[in-house]
Amino acid sequence: MRPLVAALSAAALCVGVVPPATAAPDPVGDAQHMADAYGRITGPGGQLRNPAYLPALVAASTQRTVDQLLTQVASPSRLALTAGNLVPGWNVGNPLRADWNGTRGRSRKVAFTNRYGALLRGTVYRPLKGARDPYTGRRLTGPFPGVVLTEGSVQGSEGMYAWLAQDLAERGYVVLTYDVQGQGTSETLPHQESPLHQDTLPFCDPTSPAADGEMTGCPGVPFQQLSNFVVGTEDALDFFTSTPRHHYPNAPIEGASGYTPYNPYWRGFDRSKDPTPTAPGRTTRIAIIGHSMGAAAVSKVQGTDRRVATVVALDKLAGPSSDGPLDGAGNKPVVPALAVQSEYGFTVSPWFLSGGSSLMPEPSPDGPDPHRERATGFDAWRAAGVDSMLVVPHASTHLDYTDIPLVLPASRYGQDLTSAYVQRWLDRYLKDRVAKPLLARSFRYLEPTSVDTWAPVRLHRDALLSSTYCSAYSITTGAGRRQDGDITHIGC
Template sequence: MKAARRLAAAIAALSAVAAPVAFADFTSDEPATYNKTNERFALQTGTPEFQTLLRSKEPQSDQEALGILTGDPERRPQGNLCFNHRDGCAGDVRFYDWPTQAGNLRKPVLWTARSGATISGHVWVTEGGPARKPGVVITNGSVQAPEQLYWAQAAVLAQAGYVVLTWDPQTQGRSDGPGAAPTENENSQAQTVEAFTEGTVDALDFFFSNPGSVFRPRNSRTMPGVNHSAKQDRRVAAGKNAAFNPLHTRLDTNRIGIAGHSLGAFAVSQVSTQDERVDAVVAWDQLAVNARTGSGAALKPRVPALGMSGDYGIGSPNGAAGVNPKPRQSAPDPQGANGPSRTYSKAGLPTMQVNTRAGTHFEPALIPNAGFPATLRGIDQTAWYTLAWFDRYLRGEESADRRLLTDRWQKDAEDAKADPAGNGNLFSASLRSRVDIVRADGAKAVCEDLRTGCGLLGDDRSGPFSALDFGFGRQTLTAVRPARCATRIREPKRLDLSRSKRRVTVRLRLAQNSRVGVYAKRARRGVRGVRRRKALPAGSRRVVVRLRRRARPGRYRVRVGVRCTGGTQRKVMRVRVVR
């Protein structure tokens, strides 16, 4: 998972800092902060219970690997570091059996990359909920980062009502290392940036595919005249590759987010600025704005962006040292991790940067090995903010504002139990965390130090949260999906034709992005009504219907229909019209 040199250089330039700022308590706090990086292994993945489960899954992983080599000899993933899912390559083994729970679906898929490599992935969804669900594609970090490291994040999103695609970039996990002739060397070296940037675009292509528009690999980058569609078609005919997304009937392609870690974070940052299919982005260590197109033109932020890093992450002033954290010798620049988020603010886009106290490069990914330090609650905090961000900017849920602006991570009970000093504040004390968004009610929410909260944070009205329990449906967030599309629908009880200019105004308080239809008709047979339909974002809204020129006084019936992720809500009202 070590960052590529050019990525490290880019992030270092992006996060260039001024001279170190001295904090009076930095020297005394640093030993305790650094010691927190051992929490995950000491209290979770290194426990006898976890290690026993880890070893019990190794025969299953070995059998899967053997099945690939014997049953599909054309595939060539065996040179990848994490082809065998053992020890530090196993990922979160607690989620291996996720599909065995009723209502959980995780379908394995294969497709052909533009280099000709066979790409391995899984599509996730849970039964129930709306017919069409928003989607998220997750892009791994590099080298020791198979998709299984991110299965907790995928399970949380699937449980919350998303269709999710996890996949291994070329040279990762169980995707091929080399491509196919004549482009076998394209993206065949570990940490090739294009395997992640172009790979994310290809993954989106597969995610969007359906029987009417089957997946086709794009032309090779290194040999533009070469296309590997013939290989894809041949493998589909042989029952090896998927012709299209097997869960395409559940996916709402108008609401798509992408998330990525490490080199994957760099990739999704870049793709989100170029690919108009993407509506929101989450970058786990670290959000980047310095990527450039082949022409050399700087990329411009385009969609709402959440960045996450930590005291020892590569997004911190430590830079690439985040993959091997060591105690810091001097206080960092408090704004050292916030450069990309500030660029989004300048572009007028919603943005947030969460910097975790003692957070390392491995917070969002579970690697069950002592050589990959992380805090106890890093995965949970990552899952919380990732879900809230996508709920806000893909679903338009008003309730997501409360979860983004929660005070729970200032006083986390589980972290306080693990911390020798009982300190439950997960926001870094030396790196500022920030938020710059507009809430659904239209009010600005801006804070440059979430550790103190700026008087902005409050109760999110939800109970305890862990990615494990939520991902298996053992916890629910009362704020995840509102029971109704609209919490208030009001109409005028009396309408004066001369004063109102025949306009009937319906006022609504929308809990989610919704499609609203209003139909007004005089309560008399043979009289035609008037109709108005609008797609509206969450918040306080109004829809105006103008009656016909020859409208007469009398009783009118006004029907309102509101359609959102949670279903359809209807209300019939009566209005007395006078002249």
């Protein structure tokens, strides 16, 4: 690993200084800031201001709805009673990406059972054969590092995260997205041995004692529980690493069909036993990425699964002392972590309601605390001496990371900036490249502007990072020295 460039040192400031006094509120600026949180739909180039978007949405939603209906009809004993399966357009993602498969990369649908016998559905992505990196022009040659992406709760679905999977695949990664039990197109109920031994039908006994981490004796029910996402991540890692010689252990249910026995892109995944030097003791070059409750899940799994070399948490990284809806009790910082966190939750709130967390705001008569987003996980990783970075996009919301058509609020460039940082983070911690791009002041990003057109966008870091909550890093240089820095210089 080459030493960190001089730019890192120049940008480094002391992390942990007392934050400056909060400035008096600016009602006009606060109103504009809240308006910016609706930019993905209303902003320049947003969904309502791009004439190509709505026609593409109608076509893609219709096709996706029909495909999902036919899949469900063909699997009558695998009922997915979910918003992603039943609400047209819910799982479509960005319709302007409809032609991605076969033109910018490859994807294939997969299905595998979790440990409770429920059928989980997902998609694997990989680069096109002979393709070049769209940003550098470098020829992509495998095998490639792997990524497993776990969705958020409240009926998140894998289609909402195709943007990130596709961005990573066309830059040289094999990626798996999937729906946890009870969400998207995955089965709602588990399959356990029934009193009548009709194992082909979903069955569980809700009166039986709950297993560790489960809310009921019906495993995976209800869907809104952290254990679903932890189990999903662990089982998805098992499926991702499966091969023709080592099949994934799909539940042996009589008469069941439709399983994918192993990762169809297994050849493309780098199985070398020479792990990245930034994650000693880890056995493979795999990153796990999660959003919301998925972020809480990957924060846990990174501490226990030796296959994981790095973790990316999209609102929010959960450290050992985190509490609230994304409980991190017992989490141990082990591998390098990138935390991309938001200024707002599912709704926007004014300056004087910025206390608590973005997901559970509370009154804040003294205004926002610049350290608020550090406390959930970044501080714990830094204290443990494990490489970490915290990025808070401007006017970002909890929905920035889910590509949902015509759903507010979400900032105009939060998703673009997130992808740019995730790409650079994984380049460093899975491909052992230098850290300089992590501290660049601008990034080039390719956005789909119509079904067959992608246009470059220049992302200027300082304008697109929060000026309210600090973004920071704590990274070990090639010489083994630690560099701490305040990216936006607002008193981090």
